[in-house]
Amino acid sequence: MRTIKDIDYAGDNSEWHLGDMLLPAGEGPHPLALCVHGGGWASTEYLRPSFVGVAEFLRSLGFAAFNIEYRLLGTAPWPACGDDCLRAAEFLLAGGDGLPRLKRDRLFVVGGSAGGHLALMTGLRLPRERVSGIVSISGVCDLELHEPDKLFQFNPASFWGRAASRAELEAASPKHLVKAGQPPILCTHCPHDDVVGIEHSRHLVARCGELGAEAKLFEYERPRDGHCIWRPGSEPPRLFPEIEDAIAEFALLFT
Numbered sequence: 001m002r003t004i005k006d007i008d009y010a011g012d013n014s015e016w017h018l019g020d021m022l023l024p025a026g027e028g029p030h031p032l033a034l035c036v037h038g039g040g041w042a043s044t045e046y047l048r049p050s051f052v053g054v055a056e057f058l059r060s061l062g063f064a065a066f067n068i069e070y071r072l073l074g075t076a077p078w079p080a081c082g083d084d085c086l087r088a089a090e091f092l093l094a095g096g097d098g099l100p101r102l103k104r105d106r107l108f109v110v111g112g113s114a115g116g117h118l119a120l121m122t123g124l125r126l127p128r129e130r131v132s133g134i135v136s137i138s139g140v141c142d143l144e145l146h147e148p149d150k151l152f153q154f155n156p157a158s159f160w161g162r163a164a165s166r167a168e169l170e171a172a173s174p175k176h177l178v179k180a181g182q183p184p185i186l187c188t189h190c191p192h193d194d195v196v197g198i199e200h201s202r203h204l205v206a207r208c209g210e211l212g213a214e215a216k217l218f219e220y221e222r223p224r225d226g227h228c229i230w231r232p233g234s235e236p237p238r239l240f241p242e243i244e245d246a247i248a249e250f251a252l253l254f255t
Protein backbone atom coordinates (compact mmCIF):
# COMPACT_ATOMS: atom_id res chain seq x y z
CA MET A 1 0.00 0.00 0.00
CA ARG A 2 1.16 3.53 -0.68
CA THR A 3 -0.09 7.10 -0.71
CA ILE A 4 0.59 9.71 -3.38
CA LYS A 5 0.40 13.11 -1.70
CA ASP A 6 -0.73 16.50 -2.97
CA ILE A 7 -2.07 15.63 -6.41
CA ASP A 8 -3.24 18.80 -8.19
CA TYR A 9 -6.62 17.73 -9.57
CA ALA A 10 -7.42 21.12 -11.15
CA GLY A 11 -4.02 21.87 -12.64
CA ASP A 12 -3.89 25.38 -11.20
CA ASN A 13 -1.38 24.99 -8.34
CA SER A 14 -4.00 26.03 -5.79
CA GLU A 15 -3.64 24.78 -2.22
CA TRP A 16 -7.40 24.14 -2.29
CA HIS A 17 -7.26 21.80 -5.28
CA LEU A 18 -5.06 19.07 -3.83
CA GLY A 19 -5.81 15.48 -2.92
CA ASP A 20 -4.02 12.43 -1.57
CA MET A 21 -4.45 9.12 -3.39
CA LEU A 22 -4.41 6.12 -1.04
CA LEU A 23 -3.64 3.03 -3.10
CA PRO A 24 -4.31 -0.56 -1.98
CA ALA A 25 -1.83 -3.36 -2.45
CA GLY A 26 -1.57 -5.04 -5.83
CA GLU A 27 -1.23 -3.90 -9.41
CA GLY A 28 -4.90 -3.12 -9.93
CA PRO A 29 -6.83 -1.84 -11.67
CA HIS A 30 -8.48 -0.55 -8.50
CA PRO A 31 -12.02 0.85 -8.19
CA LEU A 32 -12.09 4.56 -7.41
CA ALA A 33 -13.52 6.36 -4.39
CA LEU A 34 -13.71 10.12 -3.88
CA CYS A 35 -13.52 11.18 -0.20
CA VAL A 36 -14.96 14.53 0.90
CA HIS A 37 -14.32 15.92 4.40
CA GLY A 38 -16.82 17.94 6.41
CA GLY A 39 -16.54 21.06 8.54
CA GLY A 40 -19.57 23.13 7.62
CA TRP A 41 -18.04 23.98 4.22
CA ALA A 42 -15.94 26.53 6.09
CA SER A 43 -13.87 25.21 9.02
CA THR A 44 -10.10 24.96 8.61
CA GLU A 45 -10.09 22.50 11.52
CA TYR A 46 -11.66 19.82 9.32
CA LEU A 47 -9.51 19.46 6.22
CA ARG A 48 -8.41 16.22 4.51
CA PRO A 49 -6.41 14.96 7.57
CA SER A 50 -9.74 14.75 9.43
CA PHE A 51 -11.07 12.29 6.82
CA VAL A 52 -7.98 10.18 6.22
CA GLY A 53 -9.32 7.43 8.50
CA VAL A 54 -12.31 7.05 6.17
CA ALA A 55 -10.00 7.00 3.15
CA GLU A 56 -7.86 4.32 4.82
CA PHE A 57 -10.97 2.26 5.52
CA LEU A 58 -12.02 2.50 1.86
CA ARG A 59 -8.53 1.47 0.83
CA SER A 60 -8.89 -1.61 3.04
CA LEU A 61 -11.96 -2.49 0.93
CA GLY A 62 -9.82 -2.38 -2.22
CA PHE A 63 -10.57 1.18 -3.36
CA ALA A 64 -8.05 3.70 -4.57
CA ALA A 65 -9.31 6.49 -2.31
CA PHE A 66 -8.78 10.12 -3.35
CA ASN A 67 -9.03 12.34 -0.24
CA ILE A 68 -9.41 15.96 -1.34
CA GLU A 69 -9.45 19.58 -0.29
CA TYR A 70 -11.88 22.09 -1.77
CA ARG A 71 -12.41 25.84 -1.50
CA LEU A 72 -14.02 26.81 1.79
CA LEU A 73 -16.73 29.45 2.07
CA GLY A 74 -14.27 31.97 3.51
CA THR A 75 -12.32 31.69 0.25
CA ALA A 76 -15.22 31.53 -2.21
CA PRO A 77 -19.01 31.18 -1.80
CA TRP A 78 -21.16 28.38 -3.18
CA PRO A 79 -20.97 26.84 -5.74
CA ALA A 80 -17.14 26.90 -5.51
CA CYS A 81 -16.82 23.93 -3.15
CA GLY A 82 -19.36 21.93 -5.14
CA ASP A 83 -17.61 22.77 -8.40
CA ASP A 84 -14.28 21.68 -6.90
CA CYS A 85 -15.65 18.27 -5.91
CA LEU A 86 -17.08 17.81 -9.40
CA ARG A 87 -13.73 18.78 -10.86
CA ALA A 88 -11.94 16.22 -8.69
CA ALA A 89 -14.42 13.54 -9.78
CA GLU A 90 -13.99 14.42 -13.45
CA PHE A 91 -10.20 14.39 -13.03
CA LEU A 92 -10.37 10.81 -11.75
CA LEU A 93 -12.82 9.62 -14.38
CA ALA A 94 -10.91 11.30 -17.21
CA GLY A 95 -7.63 9.62 -16.41
CA GLY A 96 -5.90 11.43 -13.55
CA ASP A 97 -2.56 12.31 -15.14
CA GLY A 98 0.22 9.96 -14.14
CA LEU A 99 -1.81 7.88 -11.69
CA PRO A 100 -1.46 4.06 -11.53
CA ARG A 101 -3.92 1.56 -12.99
CA LEU A 102 -7.42 2.48 -11.89
CA LYS A 103 -10.92 1.44 -12.91
CA ARG A 104 -12.09 4.66 -14.48
CA ASP A 105 -15.53 3.57 -15.59
CA ARG A 106 -17.30 4.48 -12.34
CA LEU A 107 -16.73 6.38 -9.10
CA PHE A 108 -17.83 5.70 -5.50
CA VAL A 109 -18.39 9.01 -3.64
CA VAL A 110 -18.23 9.28 0.16
CA GLY A 111 -18.51 12.32 2.43
CA GLY A 112 -19.41 13.25 6.00
CA SER A 113 -21.50 16.11 7.40
CA ALA A 114 -21.08 19.03 4.97
CA GLY A 115 -18.97 16.57 2.98
CA GLY A 116 -22.01 14.31 2.85
CA HIS A 117 -23.86 17.18 1.17
CA LEU A 118 -20.97 17.60 -1.28
CA ALA A 119 -20.76 13.86 -1.95
CA LEU A 120 -24.47 13.80 -2.81
CA MET A 121 -24.25 16.95 -4.92
CA THR A 122 -21.29 15.45 -6.80
CA GLY A 123 -22.68 11.98 -7.37
CA LEU A 124 -26.12 13.23 -8.37
CA ARG A 125 -24.70 15.69 -10.92
CA LEU A 126 -22.34 13.28 -12.64
CA PRO A 127 -23.62 11.07 -15.48
CA ARG A 128 -25.51 8.17 -13.92
CA GLU A 129 -23.39 5.53 -15.60
CA ARG A 130 -20.21 6.99 -14.08
CA VAL A 131 -21.28 6.62 -10.42
CA SER A 132 -21.43 3.26 -8.63
CA GLY A 133 -22.78 4.65 -5.36
CA ILE A 134 -22.95 7.62 -2.99
CA VAL A 135 -22.49 7.52 0.78
CA SER A 136 -23.58 10.40 3.02
CA ILE A 137 -22.36 10.04 6.61
CA SER A 138 -24.54 12.28 8.82
CA GLY A 139 -24.86 14.57 5.83
CA VAL A 140 -26.75 17.78 5.15
CA CYS A 141 -29.47 16.86 2.65
CA ASP A 142 -32.08 19.62 2.82
CA LEU A 143 -31.01 23.28 3.10
CA GLU A 144 -34.60 24.28 3.83
CA LEU A 145 -34.84 22.08 6.92
CA HIS A 146 -34.73 24.19 10.09
CA GLU A 147 -33.74 22.43 13.31
CA PRO A 148 -33.23 25.00 16.07
CA ASP A 149 -31.99 22.40 18.56
CA LYS A 150 -29.00 21.36 16.40
CA LEU A 151 -25.52 22.89 16.19
CA PHE A 152 -25.79 23.13 12.40
CA GLN A 153 -27.80 26.19 11.43
CA PHE A 154 -27.74 26.87 7.71
CA ASN A 155 -26.99 30.50 6.84
CA PRO A 156 -27.61 31.48 3.20
CA ALA A 157 -25.64 34.71 3.68
CA SER A 158 -22.53 32.68 4.53
CA PHE A 159 -23.18 30.02 1.89
CA TRP A 160 -23.80 32.35 -1.06
CA GLY A 161 -22.44 35.58 0.38
CA ARG A 162 -25.92 37.08 -0.04
CA ALA A 163 -29.60 36.26 0.37
CA ALA A 164 -30.88 33.31 -1.64
CA SER A 165 -34.11 32.52 -3.43
CA ARG A 166 -36.23 29.43 -2.84
CA ALA A 167 -35.13 28.13 -6.23
CA GLU A 168 -31.46 28.48 -5.26
CA LEU A 169 -32.04 26.68 -1.97
CA GLU A 170 -33.66 23.79 -3.79
CA ALA A 171 -30.96 23.66 -6.48
CA ALA A 172 -28.27 23.32 -3.79
CA SER A 173 -30.19 20.68 -1.76
CA PRO A 174 -29.59 17.00 -2.54
CA LYS A 175 -33.20 16.26 -1.57
CA HIS A 176 -34.34 18.17 -4.65
CA LEU A 177 -31.78 16.60 -7.01
CA VAL A 178 -32.81 12.99 -6.51
CA LYS A 179 -34.67 11.30 -9.34
CA ALA A 180 -35.62 7.91 -10.66
CA GLY A 181 -32.67 6.07 -12.14
CA GLN A 182 -30.11 7.90 -10.01
CA PRO A 183 -27.06 6.16 -8.49
CA PRO A 184 -27.80 4.18 -5.31
CA ILE A 185 -27.46 6.16 -2.08
CA LEU A 186 -26.60 5.09 1.45
CA CYS A 187 -27.20 7.54 4.30
CA THR A 188 -25.83 6.66 7.73
CA HIS A 189 -27.14 8.70 10.66
CA CYS A 190 -27.58 8.42 14.42
CA PRO A 191 -30.88 9.67 15.91
CA HIS A 192 -28.83 11.39 18.65
CA ASP A 193 -26.72 13.47 16.24
CA ASP A 194 -26.45 16.93 17.85
CA VAL A 195 -24.92 18.60 14.80
CA VAL A 196 -27.01 17.60 11.76
CA GLY A 197 -30.34 16.02 12.62
CA ILE A 198 -31.29 12.63 11.27
CA GLU A 199 -34.33 14.21 9.60
CA HIS A 200 -31.95 15.35 6.83
CA SER A 201 -31.28 11.74 5.88
CA ARG A 202 -34.86 10.64 6.50
CA HIS A 203 -36.22 13.34 4.19
CA LEU A 204 -33.80 12.40 1.42
CA VAL A 205 -34.46 8.68 1.62
CA ALA A 206 -38.22 9.24 1.79
CA ARG A 207 -38.05 11.40 -1.32
CA CYS A 208 -36.08 8.70 -3.11
CA GLY A 209 -38.75 6.19 -2.12
CA GLU A 210 -41.46 8.39 -3.62
CA LEU A 211 -39.56 8.46 -6.91
CA GLY A 212 -38.66 4.77 -6.97
CA ALA A 213 -34.95 5.56 -6.60
CA GLU A 214 -32.46 3.30 -4.81
CA ALA A 215 -31.68 4.69 -1.33
CA LYS A 216 -31.23 3.30 2.16
CA LEU A 217 -30.93 4.85 5.60
CA PHE A 218 -28.76 3.04 8.13
CA GLU A 219 -29.74 4.16 11.65
CA TYR A 220 -27.71 3.08 14.65
CA GLU A 221 -27.62 3.81 18.38
CA ARG A 222 -24.74 5.66 20.01
CA PRO A 223 -24.61 8.06 22.99
CA ARG A 224 -24.84 11.78 22.23
CA ASP A 225 -21.44 13.01 21.06
CA GLY A 226 -21.57 15.50 18.22
CA HIS A 227 -22.20 13.55 15.04
CA CYS A 228 -21.92 10.21 16.89
CA ILE A 229 -19.69 8.80 14.13
CA TRP A 230 -16.09 8.69 15.43
CA ARG A 231 -14.50 5.98 17.57
CA PRO A 232 -13.17 7.68 20.74
CA GLY A 233 -9.39 7.88 20.80
CA SER A 234 -8.86 6.69 17.22
CA GLU A 235 -6.09 8.44 15.31
CA PRO A 236 -6.64 9.18 12.53
CA PRO A 237 -10.37 9.33 13.33
CA ARG A 238 -12.17 6.11 12.39
CA LEU A 239 -15.88 5.57 11.98
CA PHE A 240 -17.71 3.32 14.43
CA PRO A 241 -17.54 -0.34 13.31
CA GLU A 242 -21.25 -0.56 12.51
CA ILE A 243 -20.96 2.42 10.13
CA GLU A 244 -17.98 0.86 8.39
CA ASP A 245 -19.85 -2.44 8.12
CA ALA A 246 -22.86 -0.72 6.52
CA ILE A 247 -20.61 1.05 4.01
CA ALA A 248 -18.73 -2.16 3.23
CA GLU A 249 -21.99 -4.02 2.57
CA PHE A 250 -23.26 -1.20 0.37
CA ALA A 251 -19.98 -1.06 -1.57
CA LEU A 252 -20.06 -4.82 -2.13
CA LEU A 253 -23.55 -4.56 -3.62
CA PHE A 254 -22.94 -1.65 -5.96
CA THR A 255 -19.30 -1.62 -7.02
